[in-house]
Amino acid sequence: MIPGRENRVGINVIMLGPPGAGKGTQASRFAAARGLIHISTGDILRDGIQAQLPIAMIAKAIMDRGALVDDETIIAIVRERLMRADSHRGFVLDGFPRTVAQACALDAIMDERGYGPLIVVNLVVPEPELVRRLAGRRICSKCGTNAVQATASLACGQCGGVLVQRVDDTKAVVRDRLGVYRRSTKPLVDYYRERPTFRIVNGAQSQDRVANELEILVDDVIVSATASSLETLQY
Numbered sequence: 001m002i003p004g005r006e007n008r009v010g011i012n013v014i015m016l017g018p019p020g021a022g023k024g025t026q027a028s029r030f031a032a033a034r035g036l037i038h039i040s041t042g043d044i045l046r047d048g049i050q051a052q053l054p055i056a057m058i059a060k061a062i063m064d065r066g067a068l069v070d071d072e073t074i075i076a077i078v079r080e081r082l083m084r085a086d087s088h089r090g091f092v093l094d095g096f097p098r099t100v101a102q103a104c105a106l107d108a109i110m111d112e113r114g115y116g117p118l119i120v121v122n123l124v125v126p127e128p129e130l131v132r133r134l135a136g137r138r139i140c141s142k143c144g145t146n147a148v149q150a151t152a153s154l155a156c157g158q159c160g161g162v163l164v165q166r167v168d169d170t171k172a173v174v175r176d177r178l179g180v181y182r183r184s185t186k187p188l189v190d191y192y193r194e195r196p197t198f199r200i201v202n203g204a205q206s207q208d209r210v211a212n213e214l215e216i217l218v219d220d221v222i223v224s225a226t227a228s229s230l231e232t233l234q235y
């Protein structure tokens with residue numbers, strides 16, 4: 001074994017796509033189905049705000065206006081998470097990377113840890129549909145779960161907590177977040193496009209159909225990738 005490297009790899013997926021594309025829902029479903037770790041940088045920051053951690057409190061004002069937290073802070077958070085032992089069995093990253101600098105840092109971490117190849121999923125949804133979804137999205141104020149859709153019920157199906165709108169899901173902030181996505185995150189598609197493990201999924205379908213496509217394409221990537229690039233992949 002190379003010192004400092006685990007030489008154990010799992011299925012490692014990153015979900016790209018604009019706010020409202022369904023990254024969180026699909027990442028959480030896929031991770032649960034395959035026994036992988038779901039790492040959402042947005043959730044980590046929101047948990048940190050609830051716990052009043054100083055670093056997250058600095059991020060709060062940035063998040064509330066729909067801007068991106070600085071690369072250095074986010075990379076440090078993800079790096080620490082990927083260094084933990086449970087990440088070795090494979091993970092689904094949701095909301096990271098969001099900039100090319102973050103993608104480069106992730107490649108370096110993957111290399112350093114000897115993790116297997118990244119399967120890159122780009123969830124595509126037309127902008128009017130994103131705006132509609134985000135305007136209707138509600139989350140639980142207690143456990144943070146996304147409500148499936150805005151319903152007459154104001155209670156969370158998981159824990160009974162009150163459903164609220166995220167501060168950054170209001171109309172003006174959504175417009176800004178989509179602008180940030182176009183400027184900073186869309187270039188990531190070019191960064192990853194040429195990789196044999198890059199796939200596009202139509203996110204403007206029912207959640208079940210998207211989940212089904214995701215399952216199939218991840219298996220397809222694993223099967224069709226060249227033996228040399230995936231020779232160490234284990235389930």
Ligand code: AMP
Pocket residue numbers: 019041042043045062063064066067068069070074094095096097098099102168177
């Ligand atoms: P999300 O829940 O993924 O929509 O993230 C909510 C907010 O957290 C974003 O609008 C950003 O302010 C911040 N955030 C989450 N992930 C990142 C990231 N990878 N880079 C910079 N900011 C992030």
